[in-house]
């Protein structure tokens with residue numbers, strides 16, 4: 151493909167294709183049933199408010215997806231990458247002011263403020279509905295309203311949930327098609343009366359007659375609003391990731407966490423893997439790490455120790471339900487990966503690189519002159535000439551990143567070379583291990599085992615992560631991110647801690663997953679990581695699995711159970727004994743200071759904080775003071 155062809159399609163002012171209605175637009179699928187009336191009434195209602203030119207019921211077919219992508223290329227909204235390097239793949243460039251989730255513009259509009267709790271932005275439903283009615287009025291003029299029925303989890307599965315997203319963004323439709331299971335089978339379920347969640351999204355950029363569209367329509371004013379009492383999401387003004395693919399963070403975490411509270415299950419910000427030991431035995435591990443703390447990397451782990459294998463099940467969201475057998479059963483409700491591109495390379499996550507061979511929508515990465523993509527960390531050396539994520543010429547001397555630091559890839563999970571064969575099994579997999587982790591330069595050891603479920607919930611509730619490496623060591627500069635759910639829990643986080651404790655009560659004591667805290671990011675005084683991380687994290691998993699199997703003892707410490715050094719598989723690693731000591735050292739004074747911060751944090755929940763967690767904190771202090 152000629153360079154000129156690629157770049158000519160990047161113009162932000164390319165004229166949209168003719169606006170005449172196309173065959174298929176406005177046609178409802180030929181499905182009938184008692185549940186359909188509510189769906190059509192809702193679509194009519196949203197259409198009356200937003201006043202689109204056309205309505206398109208998305209059927210999820212490959213032909214429909216192809217047509218949508220072609221149309222976006224024609225309109226200058228996507229750049230088709232050179233199929234020789236990246237078949238079936240596209241680059242989207244967002245508006246420079248619309249590049250990430252926006253926590254400050256995200257609300258939980260529960261009837262009661264107390265239900266949202268101290269960690270969420272709360273707003274009264276009546277008040278925000280008035281605002282939303284104002285901004286959504288006529289917001290889809292000149293555009294197509296897409297009706298996108300989606301299932302999280304296999305369609306009809308016992309742990310699955312369905313929803314519908316209305317959106318005026320074709321980019322969102324294409325992304326939802328990768329990240330979820332879209333299709334008329336979902337409408338059939340709705341018609342049969344299955345419960346479903348209503349989500350509405352508009353980029354908030356109506357077009358006047360004859361007005362030319364831009365490559366990335368959006369609005370300066372943004373609202374991402376959740377109504378947990380009526381199971382609805384309304385999102386306005388942003389086209390990006392979690393603000394626009396409402397099935398993901400908005401539904402599968404914030405709304406689903408509320409459904410899970412009411413129904414007795416857990417919607418978690420966790421990756422999910424199957425670990426296979428040298429004897430061929432399989433174990434299932436779920437792990438909660440805050441954003442940019444290694445979920446996708448661990449989900450795609452390639453062990454450096456012989457005989458071990460990891461199969462990917464999910465990299466971001468896990469739904470977990472107690473089974474009749476007293477175990478916890480888990481599914482990945484998503485169908486794709488929406489991963490951070492920068493830092494993803496052959497030497498860190500070769501599985502991701504192999505996954506991205508084609509059929510991928512890239513957003514805000516750099517474009518190579520040969521029509522392929524590039525981002526910082528893809529290769530050690532940057533190409534001499536690129537077009538950066540804003541569409542400007544770039545060279546290594548430009549002094550700015552070529553790809554936006556939050557640039558992303560959107561790709562189907564089935565393309566992952568180590569995806570588990572049964573990754574879509576509707577009943578899920580039984581959990582053996584739960585990990586909690588964050589990015590901690592100091593204090594937190596490489597791995598600690600919880601003494602029991604309640605101690606494990608305590609560890610989850612105290613997860614914190616350094617905002618940047620430059621602030622290492624100062625506990626006051628940590629961001630609290632309990633269970634890695636701070637931005638994603640749809641209700642009072644104190645009640646959420648209580649819910650975790652309750653779920654533990656439903657498990658058979660010998661079948662509850664064992665809980666561990668891990669930290670790949672501890673640093674030495676010289677600022678370098680003490681632990682090699684990535685593939686070598688399998689060495690930590692190896693110890694964890696042998697603990698679960700009862701093959702090794704552990705050492706009790708004030709903060710939990712630590713490995714005996716001789717039980718760690720460290721052969722072939724260049725790790726000095728002083729680094730090893732430092733990886734597991736527990737500094738009493740720092741931990742007492744951290745306990746004070748935990749108490750302050752706990753106090754913000756008032757009576758919603760479970761007594762069992764206060765007791766865990768008191769026990770921790772007692773052990774530290776006695777040590």
Ligand SMILES: Nc1nc2c(ncn2[C@@H]2O[C@H](COP(=O)(O)OP(=O)(O)O)[C@@H](O)[C@H]2O)c(=O)[nH]1
Nearest residue numbers: 440441442443444445446447490493670683684
């Ligand atoms: N030092 C170190 N960095 C890691 C490790 N795992 C992931 N990272 C880095 O952490 C960042 C975020 O990783 P990613 O897996 O995308 O995190 P996610 O947002 O939680 O899915 C990337 O820059 C990774 O290279 C590790 O074990 N050690």
Ligand SMILES: C=C(OP(=O)(O)O)C(=O)O
Nearest residue numbers: 251391392393398399441
């Ligand atoms: C996945 C998203 O964000 P993050 O990785 O920061 O949680 C998102 O924007 O949907």
Ligand SMILES: [Mn+2]
Nearest residue numbers: 445446489490
């Ligand atoms: Mn990720």
